[in-house]
Amino acid sequence: MTEPNRTLWTRRNLLKSSVAVSASAALPAWLKAGQLASGFRVNVTGTDSLRAHAVSRGLLYGAAVNPLLLDVDGLAAGSTADPYTQLVVSQANIVVAENAMKWSALRPTPGVFNFAPADRLLRFAALAGQRVRGHNLCWHEQLPDWFNTTATRDNARNLLVEHIQTVAGRYKGQLHSWDVVNEAVDPKDARPDGLRNSPWLGLIGPDYIELAFQTAAATDPGARLTYNDYGFELDTADQTAKRGYVMMLLRRLKARNIPIHAVGVQSHLKAEGPQPGVGLQTFIREVRKMGLDVYITELDVNTRGLEGGPEAQDYAVAQVYRNYLGLVLPEPNVPVALTWGITDAHTWLNESKDQWARREDGARQRPLPFDDDLQPVPAFAALRTAIDSSRPLVAAPAAAPAVDPNTLYKPFRVQGSPTTSTQSPLPPTPHVE
């Protein structure tokens, strides 16, 4: 594997933009010393990778990926030259499909499942020795077009149960965790329980959440079952209120003995404005008392509204990474952190046409640890430093083991799909000379 990810960080590069990064005059400790000395180059592979550093602290670090961009056959043959594939292999020890496991991706018609992209991710991760998160089994967004005309109060329970049994059943025993229910809380809908007026709530009632978790647990007892949500990281009035409703939901599930193991805190943060603080820290400690872990599931940093060029963005984004992960990763029940993408070349913030994702100067967003050219940016250093500061070493950082495809990838049995005849075939077992 080549080692392309060396870059030059100089004090001038980081600070030449005049901008609104008021703290830039006083550099934080994690960007001082050697890292900013002229000529310093950072190595990001092998024992210097995020992956190696995460393993050395007993953490999982990973990223959302698009399986169709991964050179799985090249990886299986031990000869991939694709830089994106190399980057994901070298940096992550857990991955999640950004879109490929959502209803709309899996179910083009009511009777047909398209598992090909999701299967591809499983095969990739097995080759790379990575864990996989499932995202997601029940959400109000990205439902297929046919859902609106097909789902009724009479069939919605069966539809949800059958979907979970088919999808979680297919990957049974293979996943680290499932986002079983995604984004079920929205105080703006003004219900006393804080739940969102989603299609699932309208068709089944509030107990759709219990039904989803119970079905997932019965189908894949080995997966860590997660409730995943956004917009409750800050100590603003809105987000504090939402955090309260999420806590109310968690207490309800625990009181009913519903199998749930973790809360996903998505962590789509902004460079400007209030930052997460004591409220989130208290929440993490409270859910620990309830026996729950917290996973950072979708971290990235939006710089809309922040003036200045790429260097200013990089500096501000890195500060958010360092402060945020410095707050949450030392908590003992936070063993997992994923960024929503790994390179700015593939991030929803650059793909979205929505105004809140677009920078006023028209520049591309730089929300992730690697830039458009797959080169590390200061957020990489911030992330790695936060990992290193989070907890004691459990092992010295070591390079990922060499991959033997024949020992890592094992085809799995297809379970219970109602559409066996239309399913895409399982990927072939890789053959290596």
Ligand code: G3I
């Ligand atoms: O696949 C179609 C393609 O065929 C079509 O040509 C194209 C035209 O716009 O659209 C493609 O689908 C898009 C899909 O991403 C794949 O690129 C959808 O329009 C677009 O809405 C979808 O956006 C995704 C969004 O979730 C909605 O599912 C983003 O990539 C994805 O990053 C985002 O992820 C969510 C998490 O699942 C939940 N938490 C928030 C997070 C960010 O919104």
